[in-house]
Amino acid sequence: MLFPIVLLSLVLSMGVAGYMIVEKWKFLDALFMTVISLTTVGYGETNPLTTKGRLFTMFLLISGMGVLAYGIGTVTAFFVEGHLSDLLRGRQMQKRIQRLRGHIILCGYEGEGHYVLDELVKTKTPHVVIAKNLARLKELFPSEALYIEGDSTKEHVLALGNIEHAKCLISAMPTDHENLLVVLSARGMVPGIRIICCVYDRENLHKFQRVGANATVMGTFIGGLRMASEAIRPTVVSFLDQMLRQLDKTIRIEEVIVPEENCPWAGKALREIAFPERTGLVIIAIKSARTMRYVYNPRGDYVVEGGDVMIVIGETSQTLEMKRMLGYDIPRDGEEESEEKTPAAPGERA
Incomplete structure (x- = not known):
């Protein structure tokens, strides 16, 4: 032009x-x-x-x-041919990305990345996708995804994804070489961000740990465990499969951090909060902020503290409602995003 x-x-x-x-x-x-x-x-x-x-x-x-x-x-x-509308849409999307706080950046959406993106969309988790070619992405997720077209190994492209305010980066690039470059760039830009990446060659695991990856996932390793679980505990595997693939509603096991400040639940027992009645969720465990240990199937007299991590199971909509009760700034379906920058959710970096 x-x-x-x-x-x-x-x-x-x-x-x-x-x-x-x-x-x-x-x-x-x-x-x-x-x-x-x-x-x-x-x-x-x-x-x-x-x-x-x-x-x-x-x-x-x-x-x-x-x-x-x-x-x-x-x-x-x-x-x-619509180039002007694409340009205007891209600028509007960039503004939305810059307002995000505590979101997840996904580098690469094909292969393993496709399933990551599908889960982020289903659970309504704020996210940004970075990829060199977005043609297929626009077909698969025409309206749900925020995206940036570019090379995710470059720092200026990661900056467009608002990496400074992201809570996690997932690198699902097709090669270990590209994933290593993404980890190096992201860790250099934001030392405190959590980084998860795919690894294809087992010999490279120590390299990812050395450059700053918090967690690595090997598809062959996970596949092997899955086959063993199918043989040893088929009912459990079937339950989890149905939970993940159910079409009429999205049921997940989620973790929710209890805010350390201005939390209406802090200092109260679960019985006093009336947790199951108010949320419809089931608490599987709580990671205590004081002892850093897990309390499995906590009783009604467990006193909630700021910084506790609650691990719950239920519908995604119920988990989002619980977060709103705790003070998280989460818009409801149909609500427009504020033009002002959204404050960080409790427990996340501002």
Whole structure:
């Protein structure tokens, strides 16, 4: 889009300068003559032309008409083919990304990344996808995903994903080499961010740990465990499969951090909170902020403290409602995002 505008400007400048030099005309007369000549309006000569002026006019028409036609065609295509709407949509999306707090950045959405993205969408977890080619992503998730087209190994691209305020980065690139570069870039930019990445060669595990990955996942290792579980505990595997693949509602095991400040539940027992009645969730365990140990199937007299991590099972909508009760800033379905920057959720980096 910029190139044809530059060409048009050069032709226009050449015409104005030519008439001012050859015919000694004033700027406005030279500009007027250039425009009516290039647009073939046919108003006639602004002032009588000398022989040199007529020769220059012929040269301007021959050289400038092609450039003018090319420029007009490119500008027309820009509007007709939707490039302008894509540009405006991209700017609006970038504003939404910069307002995110405590979100997840996914680098690569094919292979393992496809299943990661599917889970993020189903659980309504704030996220940004970074990939070089987004054509397939727009087909699979036309409206749910926020995305950036670019190389996720580059720091300036990660910065567009608002990595400074992200709580986690998942690297699902197709090779260990690319995943290592993503980890190095992300860790250098934000030392405190949690980084999870795919590993394809077992010998590279120690390299990922050395450069700063918090967790690594090997598809072959997970696949082997899954096959063993199918043989040893098939009912449990079937239960988890149905929970993950249920279409009419999304049921998940989630973790929720109890805010350390201004929390209405802090210092109260679960019985006093009436947790099951108010949330509809089942508490599997609580990781105590004081002892850093897990309390499995906590009793009603367990006193909730700020910083506790509650591990619950239930519908995603129930978990989101629980977070709202605790003070998390989570918009409901259909609500517009505030134009102001959304404050960080309790327990997350601002």
